[in-house]
Amino acid sequence: xxxxxxIILLFLLFSLYLGIRAKRGKDMNMEQFAVGGRGFGxxxxxxxxxxEVYTTFTFLGGSGWAYSKGAAAYYVPAxxxxxxxxxxxxxxxxxxxxxxxxxxxxxxxxASKYNSRGLGIIVAIVGSMALVPYIVIQFKGLGIIVxxxxxxxxxxxTASIIGAAVVTIYVMVSGIHGSAWTALIKxxxxxxxxxxxxxxxPFHYFGGIQPMFENVQAVxxxxxxLSAEGLSPAWFISTVLLNALGFYLLPNSFVVVLSANGEKSxxxxxxxxxxxxxxxxxxxxxxxxxxxxxxGLQGADGDLSLLRxxxxxxxxxMIGLIGAAGLLTALVPASVMLMAASVGLTxxxxxxxxxxxxxxxxxxxxxxxxxxISSAALVLTVTGGEAxxxxxxxxxxLVTQLAPxxxxxxxxxxxxxxxxxxxxxxxxxxLVLYVTIKEIKISTFLPDVPHVINDISxxxxxxxxxxxxxxxxxxxxxxxxxNSTSLENVENxxxxxxxx
Amino acid sequence: MKSVKIxxxxxxxxxLGFIPAANRxxxxxxxxxxxxxxxxxxxxxxxxxxxxxxxLDPENRRRxxx
Numbered sequence: 001x002x003x004x005x006x007i008i009l010l011f012l013l014f015s016l017y018l019g020i021r022a023k024r025g026k027d028m029n030m031e032q033f034a035v036g037g038r039g040f041g042x043x044x045x046x047x048x049x050x051x052e053v054y055t056t057f058t059f060l061g062g063s064g065w066a067y068s069k070g071a072a073a074y075y076v077p078a079x080x081x082x083x084x085x086x087x088x089x090x091x092x093x094x095x096x097x098x099x100x101x102x103x104x105x106x107x108x109x110x111a112s113k114y115n116s117r118g119l120g121i122i123v124a125i126v127g128s129m130a131l132v133p134y135i136v137i138q139f140k141g142l143g144i145i146v147x148x149x150x151x152x153x154x155x156x157x158t159a160s161i162i163g164a165a166v167v168t169i170y171v172m173v174s175g176i177h178g179s180a181w182t183a184l185i186k187x188x189x190x191x192x193x194x195x196x197x198x199x200x201x202p203f204h205y206f207g208g209i210q211p212m213f214e215n216v217q218a219v220x221x222x223x224x225x226l227s228a229e230g231l232s233p234a235w236f237i238s239t240v241l242l243n244a245l246g247f248y249l250l251p252n253s254f255v256v257v258l259s260a261n262g263e264k265s266x267x268x269x270x271x272x273x274x275x276x277x278x279x280x281x282x283x284x285x286x287x288x289x290x291x292x293x294x295x296g297l298q299g300a301d302g303d304l305s306l307l308r309x310x311x312x313x314x315x316x317x318m319i320g321l322i323g324a325a326g327l328l329t330a331l332v333p334a335s336v337m338l339m340a341a342s343v344g345l346t347x348x349x350x351x352x353x354x355x356x357x358x359x360x361x362x363x364x365x366x367x368x369x370x371x372x373i374s375s376a377a378l379v380l381t382v383t384g385g386e387a388x389x390x391x392x393x394x395x396x397x398l399v400t401q402l403a404p405x406x407x408x409x410x411x412x413x414x415x416x417x418x419x420x421x422x423x424x425x426x427x428x429x430x431l432v433l434y435v436t437i438k439e440i441k442i443s444t445f446l447p448d449v450p451h452v453i454n455d456i457s458x459x460x461x462x463x464x465x466x467x468x469x470x471x472x473x474x475x476x477x478x479x480x481x482x483n484s485t486s487l488e489n490v491e492n493x494x495x496x497x498x499x500x
Numbered sequence: 501m502k503s504v505k506i507x508x509x510x511x512x513x514x515x516l517g518f519i520p521a522a523n524r525x526x527x528x529x530x531x532x533x534x535x536x537x538x539x540x541x542x543x544x545x546x547x548x549x550x551x552x553x554x555x556l557d558p559e560n561r562r563r564x565x566x
Contacts, residue, residue, distance in 0.1 A: 074539050078515060081543045085511050088550055092559075210531035217525055217533070224525045224533045233520045240516060264560060271550040274543050281540060 005150040007320030008327060011185075012166060015331055018185065019170025019178035026177060029359050033175030033366065034104040034343040035259040040180065042265040047183040048176075048256045048336065049269060050276050053080055054190055055134075055333040056141025059326045062280055064303035066287025070223030072231035073284060079240040081274040083247030088270040090248055092263035093410045099258075106254045106340070107348040110402075113409040116418040117352055122425055123402060124348035127251040128373075130399040131341045134250075135334050135377040139164050142330035143381070148307040149323025151316070160381050163330060168374040171335045172367045176259055179335040186328035191279065193325040197306075198282020201289045201313065209285065216288050223291065229451040238460040245463070246400030251340040252333065342369030394436050397459025401428040404467045420474030428466035432459055504556045507549060515542040 026032050040048070057076075065073035094109070103109050106127055111120030142163040143156030150159075170178040206212035216223055226233050247253055260266045283306070290297075290305035294312065297305055310322050346366045350357060357365070405421035408414050416424075434440075435458050515538075522538040529537040554560060 071533075071535055074536060077543065078539050081546055082512060082515065085508055085546050085550065088553065089505055089508055208531065210528055213528065213531070213533050221525060225523050225535055226519075233523055237516045237519055241512075244512075267554055267557075267560065271547060271554055274547045274550070277543055278540065281536075284536070 002151060002153060002316050004316040004320035004323060005153050007317060008146060008149060008323045011189075011324035011327060012162070014185070015182045015328065016166050016170060018181045019166075019335070020173050022170075022177035022181040023174040026174075028175070028363065030343070030362050030366070031102075031104055032177070033363060034339065035255060036176045036180065038099060038259060039261050040259045040265075041261050042268050044180045044183075045256065045260045045265055046269050046272065046276075047187050048180055048259070049253065049273060050187060051179070051183040051332045052250070052253050052256060052336060053277075054187070054279065054329055056138055056145065056326065056330045058190070058194070058280065058283055059145065059306060059329055060141050060303040062283040063287035063290065063306040066284040067290050067297065067305040068299075068302035069231060070220070071225050072227075072236070073287065075236055075240050075243075077277045077280040078236075079243035079247065080280075081277045082240065082244035084270050084273040084277075086244060087248060087257075087273075088267055090407075090410070091257045091260075091266045091270070094248070094254070094257055094406075095260055095263055095266055097410075104255075104258060105344045105347040106249075106251045107344045109254075110405065110409075110421070111348070113414075114405070114418040114421055116422070117348075119405075119418050119422050120348045121352065122422055124344045126398055126402060126425065126429055127344055128341050130395040131251055131337050132373065132377060132380070133395055135337050135341075135373065136380045138330040138334035138337070139377055139381040142327060144304070145307065145323055145326035145330070148304065148311070149319050149326065151311075151319075157382065161378065163327065164334075164374055164378050164381075167331045167335050167338065168370060171338050172370050176255070176336065176339055179332055179339065182328065182335065183332045186325075186332045189321075189325040189328055193322055194279055194282045197310065197322070198285040201309065202285050204313065205289055205293060212285070212289055212292075215292055220291065223288070229455060232451060232455045234452045234455040235457060238455075238457040242400050242457050242460045242463065243396045245403045246396050249399045249402045249406065250395075251344055251399075252336040255340040255343070256336065338370050338374055339366075341373055342366045345369050394432055394459075397432045397436070397457070397462065398429055400459060400463060401425050401432065401466050404463070404470055408470075416470050416474045417477060419477040420470040420472075423473040424466040424470030427469045428462040431462045431465060435462075503558075504553050507553050510549060511542055511546040514545070515539065 026037075031037050036044075062073065062076060065076070097103070097113070098109060101112050103112055107120040107124040110123045111117050139160045140156075143158075143160035146154055146159035146163070147156035170182070174181075202209050202212040206215055213224065226236055248257065257266060286306050286309065290309045294305065294308050297308070307322070307326075311319055314322075343366050346362055346369055350362065350365050354361070402425060404424060405416060408416040408421075441454055441458075518538070523535055525533045525535070527534060532540065
């Protein structure tokens, strides 16, 4: 056993211990399990929300995008910090309503706001569709990280299975408490590792940050700006806006908001979280350094740029620490995702099937769902190819379609009713699915359309259609309701006349 | 959405509205190519702006809002 593997293994066992120990002293019921009894203060909310952002994507994808696509990678920190700005308004409103109505899951929130169990089920389906690919990516990423960092001693698939087992066990035992405690060491680790690497590597190889960028500029200047078409400014703006609006609609982000102990701790977090996004800057430094130092990684292999460059630079014990940090970036988000998806499914589907289910039954069903989703995700990790990659591309496009009906429901007077909300979501989600699977761009219909319009994210166009359908259907159904009641009134009055 | 919360729109407009103009490598600022600097600049400014909003927001002064 090499030293890297030993360090990774120690961290894995430590997370399992912390995750299980988190349950101690808690009388576990649904509210404790799903939202920690709404008791998390500013620090834990910070760690959990930040934890949802710094996933394996930070480690692999962030540097991978910078490596293979250059400046387009900047969209990630851009949408994340704008989502935090939006959260100052959005999150306290969501929290307050959920607290007053005793809501612990996203589907229930919609079901309650629109007084429609059916809408709750639609929301649960859309949320799970977006989450499952994310969970799979965490498992896959975990396998890659541990595989590389153990110098091939552990095959990626074995690592994925062990990691999935650990996270499933501690979420089933401790619910969100397990995630919160493992988030504590995870954030410490990733902060230390990423900042160290992001500074050490550019200085070690190029003598500084600016010299490194100037080297990139000399070789591949196109990597430092957005391109004229394709991943262009139009793409950037529409994607950032789409993802910023959708960020808190991801069921795992949503549930973290509910777990706060008050509106103030949420608002305080909105202030500090944008600064935490700076961490991605250091990840990009590593990606750009890799462009020059280890050129030639093709396609998906670009995601390996950080690990390969690190292995080339450091001793095994350091690689072990990097691998451990990478492992934690998979475990923590995956745990909240598993929990959010399963509680959502329990609260929507199971509650409809068994309306009088006790707390204990609901808790057991939630745990069963965790086991099921985790197993399904593991199977997809092994088998998933095309379809999975496609779902992942769509994740944000899908989940953001829930945003308009949420936002409308937070205003004092909601102009949208349940029919409008349901129709808007269904139409736009089907549109996103169809368009992504068929690989349609706007130019498919209008070959002469300028690039500025063609590059707009299709999820964003679906969002606009969503809002239009929502308002039109709400207006028509309301008019019909008014008509039928006024008809009744007419009939009643004529009936009265006849009586008279 | 009233009063001071209108300021929440500022980072959206400030960042996204000027991306086409900021899409350039030079000048380098703090060692960063201009586009990257521009995004980081708004990230930090958002934090400052949110601090101001938090201080001015009457909802944070109410005792019952914890």
